[in-house]
Amino acid sequence: MPSALVRGLAAAVGLALLVPAGAAAAAQAPVGSPGSPGIGDPYYADYGNGGYDVDRYNVRISYDPRxxxxxxxxxxxxHTTQELSRFDLDFVLPVRSVHVNDQPAAFRQGGHELVVTPRTALRTGEEMTVRVTYRGVPSRIRSHGVQPWIRTKDGAVAAGKPEGAAWWYPADDHPRDKATYDIRVKVPRGLEAVSNGVLASKRMRHGRWVWHWRQTEPMAPYLAFFVVGQLDITRTRVDGHPVITAVPSGGGREVRYAAAAIARTPEVVAFGSRELGAYPFHATGGVATVARTPFAMESQTRPVYSRGFWRDGPNVYVVVHEIAHQWFGDSVSVEAWRDSWLTEGFASFFEWRWSETHGAGTGRQLFDAAWDEHAGDRSFWDVEIGDPGAHGESGLAVLDRGAMALQALRTRIGGPAFFSVLRQWTAEHRYGNASVDDFVALAEQESGEDLGPFFDAWLYSAGRPSATSANGFPRDFAARARTTPPSSWDEISRTHALLSSR
Incomplete structure (x- = not known):
């Protein structure tokens, strides 16, 4: 008699012979589950997506300004991070087709989301290439009550914060998912198209110019941009890196001031490198647009400015602010949007540091000026800048109180420790993401102090912090006489008024 084991094996083999090959393959195929429609940001539930991480975007667009x-x-x-039966992309333009790994995929759109169902589920860790073809008019589309696209008299500005990407390319639109970029923009003759990174080529095809830009360091989706218009472009170099700046053609008083300020970008980059460590990217520059809306954007490698920042005359501080973002916000990005003090407050403090090193007013003087300026403004002090709320990430309190918090930290732990913290911060989190909690931990590690109560007072408490040495106030602060603000204050405060109204 055959043993029970032999009989069992024979039965299993016989059963296997009765199962069709296709059915066996199907049984082994991944079943998968839907990726989440958001990455988990506490402010914006459906921004970013779950189930995959993006490695690279290859964007090809044609823009018709008429x-x-x-x-x-x-x-x-x-690449997938789970077995995936379907997934979302953040996108609002009408989609014509979607392919996943060269296979047609089903899709639907609603609100902020493009929901894609591939022909077969994807395994965990599998590489995928999603091809999306689309056409639409971005200025006609609103989502969640916002419409970041800016149309100008001769073109457009495709940039926005915390959203903007979804109006011109499909993305996993959250700072937590960075990727490299290859961007080609086709425009009519007589127009320029400026974007991120290095200009790889500019070629005429079918009577139109194709501008090809390449961003090789990781970039958050909202930092990708393009500007189309009649622009005067200047090229220089700093530390071996290409510098491309552009201003609207046709001149005018505002444009002349804009050109003069943006021309100082290499100087500001060199200053930042001395203060914060090596500049993190392979290109830099800036673009002033013909738009008059109060708009400036820290687009990676090449900030975008509206000409309105120069309506009252010269202004280098907006350039200093946006270049500072190349370290604070672009290279070191937020873990969640509530962490925006790490970008806006830090870029604002960098303006104070520029003022201090250029003889226009010290950090102490600017702290005093900000304290006096907002003395009776309860709405300003009631903002908890460590958690300012959705669409409050660039509010005036985050900028001014944010800079004050850093100057207070400088006073509390001493200048050497403070600047060591900033340099370690930009080095340790280079090309990554970090939270306010991460910064607090680093500051405590470097200073050897318990700074919990200090940060609670400045970041997480409504009302003016008590003017104590524990909160980073100079010991003679209460006895000081009110003084005239330093020469830099008017320019900085005008800049922040515009930045906070964007």
């Missing part, structure tokens, strides 16, 4: 129409194809190269 109709304000974008026609494009974007390839999203990513």
């Amino acid at each position: 109709r304000d129409r974008v026609s494009g194809t974007t390839w999203v190269r990513a």
Whole structure:
């Protein structure tokens, strides 16, 4: 008699022979589950997505300024982080087709989301390439009550914060998912198209110019941009890196001031490198647009400014602010949008540091001026800048109180320790993401002090902090006489008024 084991094996083999090969393959295929429609940001539930990480975006668009129409194809190269039956992309333009790994995929759109169902589920860790073809008029589309697209008399500005990408390319639109970029923008003759990174080529095709830009360091989706218009472009170099700046053609008083300020970008980059460590990218520059809206954006490698920042005359501080963001916000990005003090407060303090090192007013003097300026403004002091709320990330309190918190930290732990913290911060989190808790931990580690009560007072408490040495106030602060603000204060405060109204 055959043993029970032999009989069992024979039965299993016989059963296997009765199962069709296709059914066996199907049984082994991944079943998967849907990726979440958001990455988990506490402010914006459906920004970013779950189930995959993006490695590279390849964006090809054609822009027709007469109709304000974008026609494009974007390839999203990513890898899955779970078995995935369907997934979302953040995108609002009408989609014509979607392919996943060269296979047609089902899709639907609603609100902020493009929901894609591939022909077969994807395994965990599998590479996927998603190709999306689309066409639409961005200026006609609102989502969640916002419409970041800016149409100008000769083109457009595709940039926005905390959203903007979804109006011109499909993305996993959250700072936590960074990727490299290859961007081509086709425009009519007579127009320029400026974007992030290095200009790889500019070629005429079918009677239109194709501008090809390449960003090789990781970049958060909201930092990708392009500006189309009639622009005067200047090229220089700093530390071996290309510097490309652009201002609207045709001149005018505001444009002349803008050109003079943006021309100082290499000087500001060199200053930042001395203060914070090596500049983190392979290109830099800036673009002033013809738009008059109060708009400035820390677009990676090449900030974008509206000409309105120069309506009252010269202004280098907005350039200092946006270049500081290349370290604070672009290289070191927020873990969640509530952490925006780490970008706006730090960039504002960097203006104070520029003022201090250029003989226009010390950090102590600017702290005093800000304290006096907002003395009776309860709404200003009631903002908890460590958690300012959705769409409050760039509010005036985050900028001014944010800079004050850093000057107070400098006073509390001493200048050497403070600047060591800033340099360690930009080095340890280079090209990554970090939270306010991470910064608090680093400051405590470097200073050897318990700074919990200090940060609670400045970041997480409504009302003016008590003017104590524990909160970083100079010992003679209460006895000081009110003084005239330093020469830099008016320019900085005008800049912040515009930045906070964007």
